[in-house]
Amino acid sequence: MTSSFIEIHALDKTFNMGKVRVRALNKVDLSVAENAFCLIMGPSGSGKSTLLNLIGGLDRPTAGTIRVGEDHLEKLDENALAVFRRKQVGFIFQTFNLIPSMTALENVIFPMRFARVPNQKRKETAVRLLKQVGLSNRAYHKPTELSGGQQQRVSVARALVNRPQLILADEPTGNLDTASGESIMELLSELHQSGTTIVMVTHDPRLIPYATRVVEILDGKIVNDSSPESTNPTISDPKKQQEQNE
Ligand SMILES: Nc1ncnc2c1ncn2[C@@H]1O[C@H](COP(=O)(O)OP(=O)(O)OP(=O)(O)O)[C@@H](O)[C@H]1O
Ligand SMILES: [Mg+2]
Helix, strand or coil: CCCCCEEEEEEEEEEEECCEEEEEEEEEEEEECCCCEEEEECCCCCCHHHHHHHHCCCCCCCEEEEEECCEEHHHCCHHHHHHHHHHHEEEEECCCCCCCCCCHHHHHHHHHHHCCCCHHHHHHHHHHHHHHCCCHHHCCCCHHHCCHHHHHHHHHHHHCCCCCCEEEEECCCCCCCHHHHHHHHHHHHHHHHCCCEEEEECCCHHHHHHCCEEEEEECCEEEEEECCCCCCHHHCCHHHHHHHHC
16 A cells, blocks of 8 residues: 555656747656645736646646556556546546537547446436436437536536546536536545545535645746645544645
8 A cells, every 4th residue: 555646756747839948847756645636826827727738638748747546647548548537547637628519428438438347237327416416307408408517517427437536627617617627626525535535626615625636836846735634534633634734
């Protein structure tokens, strides 16, 4: 058993735009405990999405290493990285990223297309997940026929299809009204309490009480790292708190 779930060492990401080089991440070291609810905060352009995308294997670093669970991402070829993303990570984005021509149900079924599971079983799983996010009565609606909050709940259901150990969320409440945002946070909180590790980018300090850890980045560097007191009962466990402080 390893001491942390995510281990990042000397992570660098430079984007080359013609003559302009943007150093989005600058020697970032970070370890995140299993079952943490970690917020990444910081101003626009500070490198938050870049960091999240690298943790999720959506992009490759310029230098440095990332381990997630047993997977050392730099050692994975493109195919293995795709398998890692599919099996270990559930992604939630600010703009929901649903497929517009598909119903809610079809959107949730979509990530199961590679799994060796019969169609009927896929449908049952999607129906169960839509129920879990409170959308049983919208299964046959397309994204344009859903509110923003409902679309985001579909995308949470979709993120859960392969039972990921890790949820990566990039400003999942950024496009939502307060009430819809709260319902998404409640869903994430339930997942956290059932043992999922969550790393979430947000601008919203009102979400800090949901977190076990708040990492602030500025100009591609971590400038602040704290473990706030939380009202969440699962994280008052002193052993977990200690792990998170490491
Ligand atoms: N694909 C890319 N090509 C070139 N530059 C990029 C690319 N992605 C990000 N950048 C640059 O890297 C820096 C960090 O971007 P990033 O998207 O990580 O910021 P962020 O903290 O998520 O900002 P925001 O809060 O606005 O979403 C920015 O200066 C951005 O312009
Ligand atoms: Mg961003």
